[in-house]
Amino acid sequence: MELLIFYAFCVGAVVSALLMVTTKRPVHAAMSLVATMSFLAGLYALLNAHLIAVLQLIVYAGAIMVLFLFVIMLLNIEEKEGKLAKNAFFIQLAGTVVVGILMVAMVVLMNRLGPSVTSMEVDPSFGTTKAVGWMLFTKYLLPFEIASVLLLAAIVGAVILAKRRIDNSKA
Amino acid sequence: MVSLNAYLMLGAVLFTIGAVGVLAHRNALIIYMCIELMLNAVNLTIVAYSRFLNSLDGHVYVFMIMTVAAAEAAVGLAILIALFRNKPTVDVDEIHLSKG
Numbered sequence: 001m002e003l004l005i006f007y008a009f010c011v012g013a014v015v016s017a018l019l020m021v022t023t024k025r026p027v028h029a030a031m032s033l034v035a036t037m038s039f040l041a042g043l044y045a046l047l048n049a050h051l052i053a054v055l056q057l058i059v060y061a062g063a064i065m066v067l068f069l070f071v072i073m074l075l076n077i078e079e080k081e082g083k084l085a086k087n088a089f090f091i092q093l094a095g096t097v098v099v100g101i102l103m104v105a106m107v108v109l110m111n112r113l114g115p116s117v118t119s120m121e122v123d124p125s126f127g128t129t130k131a132v133g134w135m136l137f138t139k140y141l142l143p144f145e146i147a148s149v150l151l152l153a154a155i156v157g158a159v160i161l162a163k164r165r166i167d168n169s170k171a
Numbered sequence: 172m173v174s175l176n177a178y179l180m181l182g183a184v185l186f187t188i189g190a191v192g193v194l195a196h197r198n199a200l201i202i203y204m205c206i207e208l209m210l211n212a213v214n215l216t217i218v219a220y221s222r223f224l225n226s227l228d229g230h231v232y233v234f235m236i237m238t239v240a241a242a243e244a245a246v247g248l249a250i251l252i253a254l255f256r257n258k259p260t261v262d263v264d265e266i267h268l269s270k271g
Contacts, residue, residue, distance in 0.1 A: 006173045017185055017208060021192035026200040033204050036185075040211055047178070047222040049198050052214075059237050064207065064244050065181050071248045072200060075255050088195040095191030102183055110176050122225055140231045147238040152220045154242035161249035164256075 006046060012040035026072045030065060037061040038092040052063070176221035185212035199261045203247055210240050 013036050020032035037060045044053035085091060125131050136144050185208060192205035215235045221229025254266055 003173055006177065010177075012190070013181065014184055017188045020190055020204065020208065021201075024198070026198060028245055029201050029204050033208065036208065037211060038214060043178070043181075043215060046173070046238060049218045049222065049230055049233075052230055055213075055234070055237060057176075057243060060207075062212070064241055067244055067248060068200070068204065071251065074252065075200075075261060083182055086195055091194045092191055092192075092221050095187055095220075097185055099187050102187070103180070106180055106183075117181075122222065126222075126225070127215055127228070127230060127259055132234070135227050136229050137202065142191070143231075143235060143239070146186065147235055150242055154245045158245040158249035163253045 002046065006043070009039045009042045009046070013043070023144070027069070030068050032071065033059050034065050035070075047127075048122055051127060051129045051132045177217060181214060182212045182216035182219070185209075185215070197262050197264050199251055199263050199266070202263065203244070203251075207240060207244070210236060244264045 005015045015034035016032045016039065020036065023029050023032065037056060041056040041061065044050075044056055116147045189205045189212060191211035192208070193202050196202055207243075210221065214236055217229045217233050221227065238244075251261065254260065254268075258266060260266065
């Protein structure tokens with residue numbers, strides 16, 4: 001059952017990621033990316049990372065992608081299709097070859113190394129909000145605070161960059 | 172039971188798709204989305220390792236990566252809007268302000 005769910009999410013994530021890189025329209029790419037992120041959230045839930053799964057849906061598939069769609073609408077690239085690089089075909093070919101080599105290498109390695117780690121039982125509290133929050137506010141308190149400062153800096157930077165330049169010549 | 176290798180393989184495939192997208196596209200918005208996809212692939216790898224090593228530290232790292240990705244998206248898109256005001260295009264071949 002777990003294997004079935006894994007393969008369903010796996011195929012879904014790869015197919016929507018491929019749809020994202022093959023389309024030329026930013027809106028279609030954004031919608032495919034939302035699908036990929038939702039499938040990945042399912043995989044996180046499968047990995048007992050419940051807090052991360054919910055954050056993935058709220059922060060990534062929700063907030064960040066809304067920001068992307070907002071900018072796409074704001075820039076109003078009216079039905080104009082994005083271009084590909086001049087040698088896009090060769091880049092895609094190279095990517096396919098790299099994935100193929102990677103697959104073969106990993107299959108060979110898996111056979112060489114014998115049976116890999118399969119999921120062992122974890123604590124029922126593994127990955128819950130309480131457990132991750134406990135880590136966040138004890139062991140990783142300083143990085144957590146620095147992250148908040150980083151977000152503040154990003155907000156201020158985004159506002160300053162995106163606001164219209166004040167015309168000084170008129171005053 | 173799903174093995175660790177399956178998750179690592181999926182992470183590698185998604186990362187490669189993202190990298191190919193960055194190289195092949197000339198639309199700055201789609202390039203940003205491909206970068207997000209690559210960050211997601213790395214997150215999946217970290218969460219898988221965290222599960223199989225039975226350690227919660229990985230979840231905190233993913234939390235931090237999500238924070239940095241959100242900040243990067245906000246600042247990057249603001250830069251794009253500022254650029255678009257000077258030159259109405261999102262084609263990275265035509266935006267070459269730092270070219271010598």
